[in-house]
Amino acid sequence: MNLETIIPEMAASVNWKLEGKHLLSEDLRKKALSVLENMPFPTTRTEAWKYTRLAKIRNGNFVARQEQLASNRHQIDLNAISLVFVNGHFASNLSSSHFPDGIKLLALSQMEVMELSVLGNTLPLEGELFNAFNTAYATDGVYLHISANMHIKPVIEITHIVTGTNTISHLRNVIVAEAFSKAHIVQQYVTENANTCFTNVVTEVSVAKNAFLTIDKLQYEDESCFTIATEQVTQATDSNFTINTLTLNGGLVRNNLNIAVNGQNCETHLNGAYILKGSQHVDNHTVVDHTVAHCVSNELYKGVIDEKATAVFNGKVFVRKDAQKINAFQSNGNVLLSNDATVNSKPELEIYADDVKCSHGSTTGQLDDEAIFYLRARGIGEKAARQLMVGAFVGDVFGKLTNEAVKTRVDQLLQERFEWDFVG
């Protein structure tokens, strides 16, 4: 492996040892490198990073490293088509090798240079440090292409495993759902014996005309690890896109969800749940950009924050000038379980059209003591009473999950980490 230390002259100077080959086109990489050369690391004075400190990532001594694992003990759905990556590298020994008709599923590293040269163009680089890092240093990722009119029945499960200490992983995924296709993808982020690792992953998603695509994004990395995960989505006419982001562990997690709704009559559903404790910091930034008329977007994020954990929610909905008859709803609710837990919630609507129906709201509170007393007065122990209340609070987000295996896994993870039992 050919490791490259980022040269100190770069504005975004860091002491990371990265793999210096290019996965996508050479042109893109040049652009990305020039951004890195000129752009300093964001600070909390940078609006988009106001509540999320990046010092631990910036100052980390991360090293790209490969590791072979003998098995994938994270598989959620046994009937899934499964692709596994370890530390940003494709693990062919752990991945499915037979695929149903209608999909092309492989690692980017397995693709021809010509095929790769046209990918990666939807991601903005200018002013986006982590996009630039990803574009310059991604080692591998998924290429998933669903052919027109195909309904892929099994779930497509993509597992990113991180191992070791200070491991840095740069993953780039490309998902294309062609016209009238339908698929359900589960992307999960997990760790094994990992310590203070950093993962920077970008997934570009294109949902073509009248396609239906659902992504369950399940994050369960070690509490010492850092993750920045970006989904860059474009939707064409009559398409339907749903993403359920479930963050159940991870030290610092930043999710960027950027959805450009470019066709009329689209539906966009963004659901998120984050259940935090310890000193976790989870930051969800979402952007839904309605550029054309007659679309619906629905966003529901809920968080339960215990101990010293912090959560950030920043949801932006743009309704552009000619995007009339848009229904855009956004809500973020938080329950703080301790006095040290904090949340910064900022739903934002920017509307430039005049015939739209939009609403947004944000609530933060504690569990209702009266309700807990009521439950206890019926013989339910305090812990179970609190759990029932928490489950009731986030239940409507978990209720959006449609895949039984995913629900069961979420249950297991909550049981493991919180001794809680939510999804039922």
Next chain:
Amino acid sequence: MLKIENLHASIDGKEILKGLNLDVKAGEVHAIMGPNGAGKSTLASVLAGREEYEITEGTVAFEGKDLLEMATEDRAREGLFLAFQYPVEIPGVSNVNFLRTALNEIREYNGQEQISAKDFMALVREKSAIVELDAKLASRSVNEGFSGGEKKRNEIFQMAMLDPKLAILDETDSGLDIDALRIVANGVITLKSDKNATIVITHYQRLLDYIVPDFVHVLYDGKIVKSGPKELALELEEKGYDWIKAEFQH
């Protein structure tokens, strides 16, 4: 079953119960009446274990055990039930789910096996019929969007499900129309036996036409100032509380 002696309780430094005595035996129905603000709900809350109240003096024995030492949930598991004056709405928690959890925790505490799903549903059907509670309400979120009468019926439904030794009904009749009142009262009567006891806190004598008390107590200014047979309730209804106030206000 319940023996309260010289109970003093205060909240935010203000004394509400000022030396209350009450002795309830199995098979008995006690009615507690009294003007607004006398401390009736405070008594119910203190017995159920609401933590905001400070007990400054006195003892409460429930089946020979020190009730005041027990956590709220243990009191319920020992067989104490409070029908709330203002039942709480709990969005997202289904009535039957929470009752199954409650019932199983009570059973576990008492060394009994968990109830099977089938037996549980049969029990729900049987007990919801007693208070004519729509099966749909039984599976909805606890009290959410229930009318006042439905909330009160739901309290009695829960009581029926949990089969307590001592039930304290805090103004379960207030705000009920005559038909709902009859349903609720019938529910309570159906559940009565010589092994359990009931404390009925009420403003109105009309409930006592259905649930005939063995004793009527007047709670005034944090104490039980008068006790008597069921006829006392009629007298109170007729004369109001002023004569009691006049007697004790010094």
